[in-house]
Amino acid sequence: MTQAAKSIVLVHGAFADGSAWNRVIPLLQARGLRVISVQNPLTSLADDVAHTQRAIARLEGPIVLVGHSWGGVVITQAGVDEKVSALVYVAAIAPASGESANDVLRQFPPTPGLMSLDVDKQGFAILPAASVAENFAQDLPAAETAIMAASQGPIQAGCFDQPVTTAAWTSKPAWAVVTGEDRMLQPDYLRHVATRMRATIVDVPSSHVPHASHPQQVAAVILQAAAASH
Numbered sequence: 001m002t003q004a005a006k007s008i009v010l011v012h013g014a015f016a017d018g019s020a021w022n023r024v025i026p027l028l029q030a031r032g033l034r035v036i037s038v039q040n041p042l043t044s045l046a047d048d049v050a051h052t053q054r055a056i057a058r059l060e061g062p063i064v065l066v067g068h069s070w071g072g073v074v075i076t077q078a079g080v081d082e083k084v085s086a087l088v089y090v091a092a093i094a095p096a097s098g099e100s101a102n103d104v105l106r107q108f109p110p111t112p113g114l115m116s117l118d119v120d121k122q123g124f125a126i127l128p129a130a131s132v133a134e135n136f137a138q139d140l141p142a143a144e145t146a147i148m149a150a151s152q153g154p155i156q157a158g159c160f161d162q163p164v165t166t167a168a169w170t171s172k173p174a175w176a177v178v179t180g181e182d183r184m185l186q187p188d189y190l191r192h193v194a195t196r197m198r199a200t201i202v203d204v205p206s207s208h209v210p211h212a213s214h215p216q217q218v219a220a221v222i223l224q225a226a227a228a229s230h
Contacts, residue, residue: 005085005226007059010037011052011078013069013092014155015127015136016148020068023215024222031223034059042155045073045162052078061085064225065168067092068211069185070155073101079168086225087169090218091179091208094193097167101160105189111135113184113208117157124154135183139207174199175225177210177218184208200224 008028010021018037028035036055040048052074056063062085067075072092079087093101113135117125127136129149137145176194178201180187185208194201202221204210211218 005033005062005064007034007061007063008036008222008226009052009055009059009063009065010035011048011065011067011071011074012038012040012153013067013071014042014125014159015132015152016068017151017153019151020209021211024211024219027215027219028222033226040071040074040153042070042153042159044156045077045159045164048074048159049078053081056081056083059083064088064222066090066222069093069208070101070159073159073164076167076169077164079172080166084168084172086228087172087174088222088225089174089176089194089197089199090211090221091177091182091185091190093185094169094174094176094197095164095167096196097165097170098163099167100163103163104193105160105185108186108189108192111183111186119157120154123157125157126152126154135208137207137209137212138183139181139213140209144212169197169199173225173228175221176201177221178203179208179210180205182206182208 018039061083065075066088068090116131132149133145176199178190
């Protein structure tokens, strides 16, 4: 007998924090789902997975695990937890077992967003404010992208070379939001990995942050995954 998911764990990507999901969270809560938006440190894949695992442990299953961008790598690893029933990739990186983010990303042309990264002496990367406005969230108002730039989470650049051990999507159903106007991850890359996962693909004509610019559509995908969970 199929049991709909009761809980959602949302995992933000690089250059963001847990507030990135603020427009999606109330839409899920209004449907009676318990939601945790993880605050990941973006210091290593292992650290981010550990934070996500703690969120999973706090919730009753079945759980839908949702990842944006770099968060897709995190849910690919953390999603092997038996309480996780489905995965949702939102404009997200989706490695296979033994792959790092860069292993497939480097097979596609570099995007304007990734070419604009500013990396400090400790190896942490940020997006300049102009690039947040032009490449990360170009379909949002300037006042909002300015806040995003000011509150962004720097990511340790070495994260993108750290491989996952076991890809959860090989054994669990996946959904993928492919963002057609993405200037951070190539839309062709997003479609390639979604097809490889045999994911249910939903096209959204948005920037890299559809959960901010098209929250109703992103919430609908998550709710579809929750309804199909067991």
